[in-house]
Amino acid sequence: MNALFVNIKVDREERPDLDQIYMAALHAIGEPGGWPLTMFLTPEGKPIWGGTYFPKAARYGRPSFVDVMRRVAEVYANERESVADQAARLTAHLSAPPRREVTARLDVDLLDQAADALLGVMDPDRGGTRGAPKFPNFPLLDFLARSAERTGRDDLAGAVQATLRGLTDGGIYDHIGGGLARYSTDERWLAPHFEKMLSDNGLLLERLALAGSPAAPEHPFQDRIETTIAWLEREMPLDNGLFAASLDADSDGREGAYYVWQRPELDSLLTAADAGFIATLYDITAEGNWDGESIPNRLRPHPPLTPADETRRRHILEMLRVARDRRPRPGLDDKQLADWNAFAITGLAAASFRLNRPDWLERARRAFAGIGTVLSVDGRPMHAHRAGRHIGPAFSSDLAALATAALALHRASQDAAYLAEAERLLDLLERHHATGDGGYYFTADDAEVLIQRRRDRHDDATPNAHGLAANAYIQLWSLTGEERFRERADAILSSAAGMIAANAFGAASLLAALDLRLTVRSVVIVAPDSASAAPLADVVARNWRSDLTLDIRSDGHSLSPDHPAHGRTAIGGRPTAYVCREGACSLPIQDADELARFLLVE
Known part of the structure; x- marks a missing residue:
């Protein structure tokens, strides 16, 4: 490498702009995408050729990386003109104006057709897309969840629910310490690539928070929300108020070493009764479920725990987490990324809103303030920051x-x-x-x-x-x-x-x-003061749907004349809600139960 090339190593999370360009170049020459990506460039940065996953020694019909480098250097030295022409043509192809796409009607029929098409790629039993590997794909989940709300279709809701259950019951979720790993290598969500990324966990928090049903006595994912936020606050915070980017998959030279268990470890840390109890719950066996070791998971159905057993479960998991902390830890990538921190802030704010946790809201506000100070220059956000250096x-x-x-x-x-x-x-x-x-x-x-x-x-x-x-x-x-x-x-x-x-x-x-x-529907609550609006606001939070926005304002602080609720007041000095859509608002609503019923009507 050093003898033949000027080598530039790029962190794709710091420079996604470069990654996008050269990944597009890779696709243009007919190579499959993936990482690590190696691209050979002219001195001007124009792509010549590239690929991924070059083996150290030639195998399976693929040349070794050393052979590839020697061949590229040879062609560049002996056929410079043709190489320059190839690079120019490839660059021109990348820079060509986008094709004019066929237009389509943006209506409900298009939404329904898209939902049907996406449902067809989903695993109806385990959730996620069919086959392996399985990725969370939160944009897809968000759209399917919205479609389920809009249509009332059980098959769409079932696909979302199965995916969230797979993500939070599978080994892809860290049941001991909280947090979601990058993806599952198998179709069961059992064996992950153990890297934990801030972006995935922020998006998971938002999706879990918004998934609660108003009919349920408690939020169905409250435990996973709490443990994910506990992990975020314990392992990812930085002194500047922001969150670090990721935790490595490897520790002590081996992927997953920090996260997997063997049954004798439980026996040495716990009483026999507690060891048996937690091993049964989390599939930790003598033979293991992954290369002779056990990845804790809740994929096997279990009856609901009694309150006493639930307290016992939490206590034992905390004991195991403390013991696990004595192992060599995965490395922390402490760079701060604006978009990934934004996903974490959104997730924290959504969880605070749905579960009425002001402390989570305060943590989200502090991180957002950090964007304005640490991750901004002269009031303008940057993309990344680490050790006083910005990328932007x-x-x-x-x-x-x-x-x-x-x-x-x-x-x-x-x-x-x-x-x-x-x-x-x-x-x-x-x-x-x-x-x-x-x-x-x-x-x-x-x-x-x-x-x-x-x-x-x-x-x-x-x-x-x-x-x-x-x-x-x-x-x-x-x-x-x-x-x-x-x-x-x-x-x-x-x-x-x-x-x-x-x-x-x-x-x-x-x-x-x-x-x-x-x-979209706008819920406007007009009240004498914010405290008196709380009962109606709580109804909105418990019955939240993805087509809603919420605005709470004191009587006398009217919305702009452009808003359909302009001039609406707190009737009789009592908190009053108005639900507005397409330029018109409902009649005043002051009863909490009536508001709940109204919100659930499409």
């Missing part, structure tokens, strides 16, 4: 995710400053990233000049900026009544209509935004 300015994904986080904080706190901040962040998105036709470039107009400014709309492990931005604009339109926000959302959706119709799997976040655009 922010990408479109950062700004859209931060605007989403600001709106989640507004829902939970009713602090109007977060609405203003969401608008400011979206204005930055328009000013520095807009393509002029309803889309967004990934990089800012004043960022480092690369060989291409990409404008991809497809989701990957996280929702795409276009879907997030459209969703945020629709929420702002619902909350303020200002048509300019609706117009911006419609421009995003219209420009992506062909892509949405052609590729539901890659367009799940845009489909979710379209669902909200067609169904």
Whole structure:
């Protein structure tokens, strides 16, 4: 490597702009995607050739990495002109204007067709997509959950429920210490790639928080929400208020060593009765369930625990966590990423809102404040920070995710400053990233000049900026009544209509935004003061649906004239709710039970 090349190692989480360009180049030359990605470039950064997973020694028809490097260097030295021509043609292909996509009607029929198509790729029993490996795919889950609410279809709701159960019962979830691993290597959600990423856990928190049923006496995922947040607060916080990016999969030179158990370990730490109790619950056996060791999981059905056994379970797990902390720990990647922190903030705010936990809201607010201080320069968000060094300015994904986080904080706190901040962040998105036709470039107009400014709309492990931005604009339109926000959302959706119709799997976040655009309802509670609004606000939180926005305001602080609830008051000095949709509002509602019934009516 050093003899033949100038080597540049890129952290794809710090520089997703580079990763997008060269992954697209890899696909253009007919190679499958994946990581680690190796690309050979000209001195100007134009791609020549590349690939993934080069073996150390030649095998299975693939040359060794050393042979590949020697051959590329030989061709570059002896056929420089043809190499330069190839690089120029490949770069031109990447930079070609996007094909004009066939338009499609953005209506409920499109949503239903997309939901049916996506349901067809889901595993009806275990959740997630069929086969292995299994990834969480939270954009897809969000759209299916919205579709289930909108249609009342049990098959859609069942697919979401099966996936959330698989994620939180499987070995992909750390039952001892909390937190979700990156993906499952098998179709049962048992054996994960043990790396834990902030982005996945923030998105998991939001999805779990929003999944609760109003008919249930308690939130069905409360335990996993609590243990995930406990992990987040215990293992991922940094002194500056932000969260670290990830925990490695390896420790002591072996993947998963920190997380797996052998039955004799339980016997040495616990009483015989407690060891047997927890081993049965979590599938920890003498023979093991993964290469002779046991990954704790709850995949086997068990009857509900009594309150005494539930307390016992929690106590034993804490004992095991403390004992596990004495093992060599996985490495912490302590860089701070704006979009990943935004997902964590959104998840914390959603959990606080649904489970009435002000302490979680305070933690989310502190992290959001850290974005404005540590992860910003002169008021403008950056993408990444570590040890005083910034990478920026922010990408479109950062700004859209931060605007989403600001709106989640507004829902939970009713602090109007977060609405203003969401608008400011979206204005930055328009000013520095807009393509002029309803889309967004990934990089800012004043960022480092690369060989291409990409404008991809497809989701990957996280929702795409276009879907997030459209969703945020629709929420702002619902909350303020200002048509300019609706117009911006419609421009995003219209420009992506062909892509949405052609590729539901890659367009799940845009489909979710379209669902909200067609169904959004604004709940406005007018009360003498915030304390008196609490009973009605609690009803909204318990009966929350994904088509709602919430605005609580004191009597006399009216909404803007553009909002259909402008001028509505607290009738008779009592807290009063209005549910508004498509420019019209319901009659005043002051009874909590009546409000609950109204919210559940589509």
